[in-house]
Amino acid sequence: MKLNDEQREFQSLARLVSERQLAPLAPLADVEDGFDRDAWEVLREHDFVGLAIDEEHGGLGRGVVTGSLIIEELARNHASVALCFLVPYIFAAALADSDDLAARYLPKLASGEALGAFLLTEPGSGSDAASITTRAELNGDSYVVNGTKHFITNGDVADLGLLYARTGGPGGSGISAFVLEMDTPGVTIGRHEQKMGLRGCSLVEVRFENARVPVINLIGQEGTGLRVALTGLDFARVLVASLAVGLAQGALDMALEYAKGREQFGRPVTSNQGLQWLIVDQQMAIAASRELALEAARKVEEHEPDALQYASMAKAFCTDMCMQVTTNAVQIFGGYGYLRDYGVERMMRDAKILQIFEGTNQIQRIAVARSIMGRE
Template identity: 40%
Template structure:
């Protein structure tokens, strides 16, 4: 489709690829494609195919050796996945938020950690495309959409996590530059990426004193902390990002001065849909892994699939997956349409899907018995990779606060 800039020519023998048992099972799982347009089903097939052939075979290696799979992500970008909802005139695919959710769910079945980073990268590219000047858009977006360059989102600080509006990283105006001082914590891609979308304080206390600037790797005064050792998400590096008299041109600001917190929150609304979609993919794959395991594992003279208890567990897992998927897709539509309930729905989707999908993955591990605790079995990696989704992009406790606040302020 020329409209979306997806290079279908790079997809060879798609129909034969769909015959693989792994991919066929993924596509047939309880209503994964139900309600989608023909075009959306094609996006989904391409993403499932990429996940099965380019990601899943390497998922364990990337995790074990903490490899940031740059070349694989660039292959994904050739399919249009580097700037999925960025405008086509600067290299993006121009797809909707629902299209994006469908793609991230499918990719996440191959490697949740890598897909989660791709989702953060997409969020940063969208923020530059939406709030940047034409000069900034033309400078950064094409290379981000092709993933020749990679981006990181810098909001969290050592002393301001959930209370993001209290951030302390300062940006003092000196002539035609801002001079940044401070640090950011838990930054995905930190040190390995090229472009940093940074929230910093240009004014007084509170959200209205925050602005957003783009900082390029190599800028004097920009440095990085040690690589963090994490439970999961090991295919993407995480470091502190440190600013010491780091001079950034005023022209690198996104939006107007004082608009940064609003920009950050708008980015996070989409980010919450993205990370919820990655959770769907992990749960999606884990249901299949559990189903396949109990179909072959024998105890007491018969396969575990003959146990009504495990049949019911599998049915509950599939039901919770479908319910999560429906809520995430509804929230994606609300965000795309800029509906008044979009913020609450994004929060609900992130809360519900990340909680439920972690429970699904954890139950899938339990159904594997002792085998599920071995790194030879993929289910344990999905459990480790998905756990952080209940924390990042706003903790699930904060999601409850947002939803409750919206309910209590309705007239």
């Protein structure tokens, strides 16, 4: 995909920031297993956190293509903080038609003063988002919310949340969306999950016990919440695809640099044709994935008819590729790849969840199949 001058400038800046400021933070964040505040402050320092939010609300107003370029560069060295880059895009998409809520909350997200969380997943509903049971009952000028959300990224440090709760009957048409202030009485943080990867951000349970959310914080109309959630997920899937590309590229670059300096049987290991072909195959897979991810981003940004199909294809294809490339990067390091000293094992652990969250890759294939069959 051909980039314009501004996009190339953003890409170059993000790569520099990633290499110089984020790379040293990633190993420590992996050990500490919690939100990497220092890395987040780096994103704030360079105005990346407001990229998705329009200028009227204090952001830079750049589209998902530019966002994809930036998240790829961030993920080369620190996938956990790159994941935080998704949330402003999801909020911006959710509040696009809600002028009052946008005016009240987007400036805080654009400046990085507030962190956001996406409150959809529940213990009994993962891929089947339409089956959520958290309930929001209208009571005067508020909705009273009861229920439990889990696997909420950075829910313990978030200031704002996009909350999805049932206001009507069963199915997707009974779900509504709200902007939640996380310090609302009745909102508590439960279990902190111990994760295999992406340990530079937290993953928690969020509980609601008679928490009151003002009526004015309802996004759109009652019953439109699932549509709001799916719109945000379309943006998220494209960005996750580019995150996967960056993570894979970072792991392969690290493995190649290591291989260039290693000798076995009296000659450089890079002289082995088997290794050369392995590296070439991985680079070809990354290059193909990058083009698919950027094309999906362009289609989503320009609201093309097949944008959702491409978002699902990019998410599935790029994250499967990332798992393969990071696994092979560990193999290239040999026994050293299994040690924490070199970082590729962290990248391999980070890669696995990309195939699962924001809609499993099996669900993405179902979505693509339906899109293809529907045109026949």
